[in-house]
Amino acid sequence: MRYExxxxxxxQGRGExxxxxxxxxxxxxxxxxxxxGDNVLMPFLRGKREGAxxxxxxxxxxxxxxxAQTAAILAYLGPRLGLxxxxxxxxxxxxxxxxxxxxxxxxxxxxxxxxxxxxxxEEQRTPARKxxxxxxxxxxxxxLDYFEQVLERGNGRQALSRHSYIDLSLFQLxxxxxxxxPNAMRRTQKRIPRLRALAKxxxxxxxxxxxxxxxxRIPFNEEGIFRHYPELDAR
Amino acid sequence: MRYExxxxxxxQGRGExxxxxxxxxxxxxxxxxxxxGDNVLMPFLRGKREGAxxxxxxxxxxxxxxxAQTAAILAYLGPRLGLxxxxxxxxxxxxxxxxxxxxxxxxxxxxxxxxxxxxxxEEQRTPARKxxxxxxxxxxxxxLDYFEQVLERGNGRQALSRHSYIDLSLFQLxxxxxxxxPNAMRRTQKRIPRLRALAKxxxxxxxxxxxxxxxxRIPFNEEGIFRHYPELDAR
Numbered sequence: 001m002r003y004e005x006x007x008x009x010x011x012q013g014r015g016e017x018x019x020x021x022x023x024x025x026x027x028x029x030x031x032x033x034x035x036x037g038d039n040v041l042m043p044f045l046r047g048k049r050e051g052a053x054x055x056x057x058x059x060x061x062x063x064x065x066x067x068a069q070t071a072a073i074l075a076y077l078g079p080r081l082g083l084x085x086x087x088x089x090x091x092x093x094x095x096x097x098x099x100x101x102x103x104x105x106x107x108x109x110x111x112x113x114x115x116x117x118x119x120x121x122e123e124q125r126t127p128a129r130k131x132x133x134x135x136x137x138x139x140x141x142x143x144l145d146y147f148e149q150v151l152e153r154g155n156g157r158q159a160l161s162r163h164s165y166i167d168l169s170l171f172q173l174x175x176x177x178x179x180x181x182p183n184a185m186r187r188t189q190k191r192i193p194r195l196r197a198l199a200k201x202x203x204x205x206x207x208x209x210x211x212x213x214x215x216x217r218i219p220f221n222e223e224g225i226f227r228h229y230p231e232l233d234a235r
Numbered sequence: 236m237r238y239e240x241x242x243x244x245x246x247q248g249r250g251e252x253x254x255x256x257x258x259x260x261x262x263x264x265x266x267x268x269x270x271x272g273d274n275v276l277m278p279f280l281r282g283k284r285e286g287a288x289x290x291x292x293x294x295x296x297x298x299x300x301x302x303a304q305t306a307a308i309l310a311y312l313g314p315r316l317g318l319x320x321x322x323x324x325x326x327x328x329x330x331x332x333x334x335x336x337x338x339x340x341x342x343x344x345x346x347x348x349x350x351x352x353x354x355x356x357e358e359q360r361t362p363a364r365k366x367x368x369x370x371x372x373x374x375x376x377x378x379l380d381y382f383e384q385v386l387e388r389g390n391g392r393q394a395l396s397r398h399s400y401i402d403l404s405l406f407q408l409x410x411x412x413x414x415x416x417p418n419a420m421r422r423t424q425k426r427i428p429r430l431r432a433l434a435k436x437x438x439x440x441x442x443x444x445x446x447x448x449x450x451x452r453i454p455f456n457e458e459g460i461f462r463h464y465p466e467l468d469a470r
Contacts, residue, residue: 047384052328055335055381065324069334071306076327089300092311093287099304099334100290106341114349115362116369127350127362134351146290149282 003029003077004061006041006054011224012176012217014070014105015058017098020168021074023211025081031216032061071098074165083165090160097150097166101173104143108180109225111135111232121222121229132232136184140177144192147173151194170195171202176226183234238264238312239296241276241289246459247411247452249305249340250293252333255403256309258446260316266451267296306333309400318400325395332385332401336408339378343415344460346370346467356457356464367467371419375412379427382408386429405430406437411461418469 003022007015022029032040044066047053051061054068060077067073075095078084084094109117114131115124147170150160160166174195178185189196202208211217220226238257242250257264267275279301282288286296289303295312302308310330313319319329344352349366350359382405385395395401409430413420424431437443446452455461 047388052324052331053381053385053388054331055338055378065327067327067331069331072327072330072334075310075330089287092300092302092307095307095310096287096289096302096304099307099337102334102337103290103341106338110345110349115365116373118369118373127365130350130362134353138351138353143290146288150288153282153288 001028001062003027004032005029005058006032006044006061007058008041009033009038010218011221012172012226013058013224014102016172017070017101017165017169018058018060018073018077019216020172020208020211021077021081021083021165023216024168024205024207025077025083026207027077027081034216071095071102074098074169078165081165083163083168085160085162085164090164093160094164094166097147097160098169100143100146101166101169104139104173105225107135107139107143108176112227112229121227125231128229128232136181136234140181140184141188141191144188144195148192148195151198167198167202168208171199171208174199175203176220179220180226180228181233182228187234236263236297238262239267240264240293241267241279241296242293243276244268244273245453246456247407247461248293248459251407252305252336252400252404253293253295253308253312254451255407255443255446256312256316256318256400258451259403259440259442260312260318261442262312262316269451306330306337309333309404313400316400318398318403320395320397320399325399328395329399329401332382332395333404335378335381336401336404339374339408340460342370342374342378343411347462347464356462360466363464363467371416371469375416375419376423376426379423379430383427383430386433402433402437403443406434406443409434410438411455414455415461415463416468417463422469 005015005018007013041057043049044054044059051064051066054066058070059066059068060073067076078094084091111132112121112128113124114127121128203212240250240253242248276292278284279289279294286299286301289301293305294301294303295308302311313329319326346367347356347363348359349362356363438447
């Protein structure tokens with residue numbers, strides 16, 4: 001099956017979690033907007049196409065099915081791409097973890113947009129500073145500690161002991177946070193040895209290494225979810 | 236199977252979406268913390284119990300499995316309680332919609348907590364007013380229009396033409412928004428006839444009507460996600 005991924009062209013964004021899964025598995029896919037422009041997304045977002053109606057990108061076209069929401073797309077692709085261990089409990093555990101990653105992504109995004117996604121960062125700088133401080137002090141350690149502990153416990157357990165799309169998503173989280181909050185992330189270094197080792201291992205997987213070195217990997221920038229604004233990072 | 240639902244006792248919160256599904260289906264379940272106190276959640280949240288490690292409540296114990304994240308719990312329960320039409324595409328469509336509902340819930344919550352979930356509303360009143368205005372003007376109509384259109388298109392389609400846990404969750408959204416933002420919701424009245432009819436129909440289902448009239452339904456209050464602060468509502 002040739003999968004069709006639909007996502008905005010200028011940013012990694014939420015589409016990147018799907019892209020990493022497709023790339024890692026060597027799946028046959030088209031990154032449709034990058035070939036034909038962002039306008040190809042619009043008929044889907046206006047409900048003019050067959051299949052489920054997406055609220056927002058990314059969405060995946062798989063045959064006649066349209067699947068939106070990153071965690072739902074990965075729940076679908078995981079078993080088909082060999083990116084989740086077999087069995088109901090592993091699949092559901094992966095879904096729960098990916099949905100927790102989605103929650104984390106919202107909080108990362110809202111550090112620079114605490115008031116309105118529709119307004120510029122510059123219009124919400126003061127609340128952004130406050131939210132970013134709470135994020136660095138409370139939320140970042142809480143989420144990272146959680147995933148570190150899941151990896152620690154996962155080693156001896158079946159559910160997520162094998163490679164999965166969760167590993168790819170955690171790699172992306174670490175890479176993005178290193179870009180956006182280099183100082184804050186440096187301080188967490190010793191708390192997250194397993195996440196660090198995982199991120200390194202994923203970056204070295206042949207298909208991922210080739211992808212990261214290719215023009216298909218859009219560089220991080222200040223239009224996406226992970227933005228580097230020095231005033232939002234730790235000193 | 237007797238399901239065990241774990242959620243904080245004082246609020247409807249995210250646990251309510253699971254509770255509505257269990258109640259509507261007449262499932263055998265225990266609302267564990269309401270019988271034994273909030274402390275029963277702690278060993279799970281500290282990773283001291285078997286099974287998947289929840290980041291936060293609600294979580295469901297189903298036999299030896301532990302499932303967290305509202306949308307993952309409902310993806311699991313849906314087919315088992317007859318609360319999703321059969322077939323892969325309907326199940327995935329429901330997952331995508333429930334995950335979109337989860338995103339909406341975060342935005343509803345953040346109207347009163349735009350800076351820090353760990354701080355009181357009173358400490359973030361000024362940014363809350365700004366965020367709530369953007370929510371009322373942009374996000375509330377966008378989400379409601381989307382679900383209205385999904386219902387409109389769903390009528391003629393298989394995927395969600397039958398009763399499902401999505402209907403129950405949409406009922407809860409409408410009920411909560413009516414409580415939190417009565418003026419803003421009154422203005423949307425004409426835009427969402429299908430959502431209004433759905434909410435009315437769900438409230439009249441025998442099991443739901445009995446549940447809503449019972450002490451098991453915790454009243455809305457200013458500790459939960461849907462809070463009525465008049466200064467955050469429209470005039």
